[in-house]
Amino acid sequence: MANLIEKAKQLFQRIPTSPTNPHAPKAAPEFTVEDLYDSEKSAGAAEITGLDEKLRQAYFWVTNTAIISPFYDIEYNEEAPRTFLFGDRKIKLTLPTGQSYSSFVLIPLLNLAVRGRCLIVGGPGRGKTATAILMGLLAGYSQIEVKRAIQHGQPQMTIADLLGHPLPADMVKAENMADIRITWRKWLSMRVKIIDEYNRIPTRTQSALLTVLGDNYAEILDQIYECPDSAWYLTANDDGGGGTYQVIEALRDRIDIVIRAFHFNTRFLSDLQRRIELAVKPEELIPDEIIFADEELTQMNKEIRRVKIDETVRRPLEFFCRHFEFFEPASTTLEYMTKDTAKLSGQDFRALAGEETGKDLVRDLGSQTKNGLSVRKLMTIMQFAKALAYFRGSAEVQIEDLRQIIPFVLHDTLSPHLESPFFDEPQHAAYRIDRITWIRKLFDLSCEEYYRLGLQKADPVVEFEKEFEVGLDGLSKAEVEKRMNAIEKQLTTMSRAGKLYGHMADDILKLKYLHQRYNNYRRWLKWKK
Numbered sequence: 001m002a003n004l005i006e007k008a009k010q011l012f013q014r015i016p017t018s019p020t021n022p023h024a025p026k027a028a029p030e031f032t033v034e035d036l037y038d039s040e041k042s043a044g045a046a047e048i049t050g051l052d053e054k055l056r057q058a059y060f061w062v063t064n065t066a067i068i069s070p071f072y073d074i075e076y077n078e079e080a081p082r083t084f085l086f087g088d089r090k091i092k093l094t095l096p097t098g099q100s101y102s103s104f105v106l107i108p109l110l111n112l113a114v115r116g117r118c119l120i121v122g123g124p125g126r127g128k129t130a131t132a133i134l135m136g137l138l139a140g141y142s143q144i145e146v147k148r149a150i151q152h153g154q155p156q157m158t159i160a161d162l163l164g165h166p167l168p169a170d171m172v173k174a175e176n177m178a179d180i181r182i183t184w185r186k187w188l189s190m191r192v193k194i195i196d197e198y199n200r201i202p203t204r205t206q207s208a209l210l211t212v213l214g215d216n217y218a219e220i221l222d223q224i225y226e227c228p229d230s231a232w233y234l235t236a237n238d239d240g241g242g243g244t245y246q247v248i249e250a251l252r253d254r255i256d257i258v259i260r261a262f263h264f265n266t267r268f269l270s271d272l273q274r275r276i277e278l279a280v281k282p283e284e285l286i287p288d289e290i291i292f293a294d295e296e297l298t299q300m301n302k303e304i305r306r307v308k309i310d311e312t313v314r315r316p317l318e319f320f321c322r323h324f325e326f327f328e329p330a331s332t333t334l335e336y337m338t339k340d341t342a343k344l345s346g347q348d349f350r351a352l353a354g355e356e357t358g359k360d361l362v363r364d365l366g367s368q369t370k371n372g373l374s375v376r377k378l379m380t381i382m383q384f385a386k387a388l389a390y391f392r393g394s395a396e397v398q399i400e401d402l403r404q405i406i407p408f409v410l411h412d413t414l415s416p417h418l419e420s421p422f423f424d425e426p427q428h429a430a431y432r433i434d435r436i437t438w439i440r441k442l443f444d445l446s447c448e449e450y451y452r453l454g455l456q457k458a459d460p461v462v463e464f465e466k467e468f469e470v471g472l473d474g475l476s477k478a479e480v481e482k483r484m485n486a487i488e489k490q491l492t493t494m495s496r497a498g499k500l501y502g503h504m505a506d507d508i509l510k511l512k513y514l515h516q517r518y519n520n521y522r523r524w525l526k527w528k529k
Helices: 002-012 033-037 049-068 103-114 126-136 143-149 157-163 168-173 203-215 249-252 266-278 292-307 312-319 339-345 349-353 377-393 399-408 425-430 436-453 460-467 475-493 502-529
Strands: 083-088 091-095 117-121 165-168 182-184 191-194 217-220 223-226 229-236 257-258
Touching: 049 103, 049 126, 049 292, 049 377, 091 191, 103 117, 103 126, 103 257, 103 292, 103 399, 117 126, 126 191, 126 229, 143 191, 157 165, 157 203, 157 217, 165 217, 168 436, 182 223, 191 217, 203 217, 203 249, 203 257, 217 229, 217 257, 292 377, 312 399, 339 349, 377 399, 399 436, 425 436, 460 475, 460 502, 475 502
Parallel strands: 117 229, 117 257, 191 229
Antiparallel strands: 083 091, 165 182, 217 223
């Protein structure tokens, strides 16, 4: 028996050799906006701590030993890859030439690092809960602590079941609400929170869960429990959020990122056989070297936020995000021409979309969705893109980082408008089913349009922005009027383009904003005289 245990440890506690992703050493991070507010930054915070390497070691241990996820759907290439075509539909297989990863393991790890809210979807028995448990163990909790803290969604769950109970004696004796003590559930204090089958929780209890998940506090009888920042893991069997109870929209909106549980590749059945014969469970043999202390998670979170997003990367992201909210049939006023206006009207979206005339709806990427993006989602994209770049050992976010992470962040956010002509084309039929691939295609098409328009070389709105950001102090009335005239000239040029697309609408409104700021300053100059 002792020999079996020793053999199991040798097999399951082997740490990947460092460096797991050889690359040039990172320079010490430069001073950032965060440093202005981080008065408690430790003296060694500017030094390279090696936490990104530890995160990679954890990834490779989990994917090769614990979860067995031999899938590389997050692909990177350092040189042109070999591709192969299979079947009648010519299914394309790419052999990545750069280090690539399994989303099912990587994204939960990134979620742990940024303290986000991750939804894992997939059929029963695909490792959703097991993956979430592993994240709790990597955060330093014991198996007993993690498993007892899991909140199992079921139709009878009450708010008291979820959050805690008032003490019965206090309920009898208390003269006011403030005198009632609450026995809060222990899971509220943990930095890894797991909600299993969250779509089986009753609607009223979902509202209480929303407060904890969205605002980091729990409330019962006017008593408040402040929760620490946590990494959340929610699971669901249904990709559409269905279940015993429909998930309320506000709760779905608070979820940062969505991944799918992969099937088990039976070519790896021998790994399961080995576990049976050695009578082990990988989660019982997690190497100490890849378990993160609380202060390490905090430091790693700070280091991730310091990863740069250069303007050359942010501009294509801005361009991508500008496509989706604009909806011309919603109003006669440009500011109100949004899909949110259409939604609030209660009218049928398909009927309104049918009023679009003359516009190339295949080229118009906004025609493929029923909604736009919230501020929360825009921030989440940048946050997880920074985490992915950090994991890869890069000091800056690359376009490919955005391309790989955006489909998982927007999976439950962008609702496809399946009546769009884009989906009617035979080669696009699969995008009706697979949201991950569809959203990645959207990003690719957006980047193609961005470069086709030459915006990476010359973007007139960017030039106006940079000119304005220098400041208004000291500008003469003549200079202000010169800039206002330049803006008006640019708007005239844009008005001759013919059809109005989403990416143009935000540009027009930005120019209107700049014109108004200059106008206000000119009025002040006149008053000053």
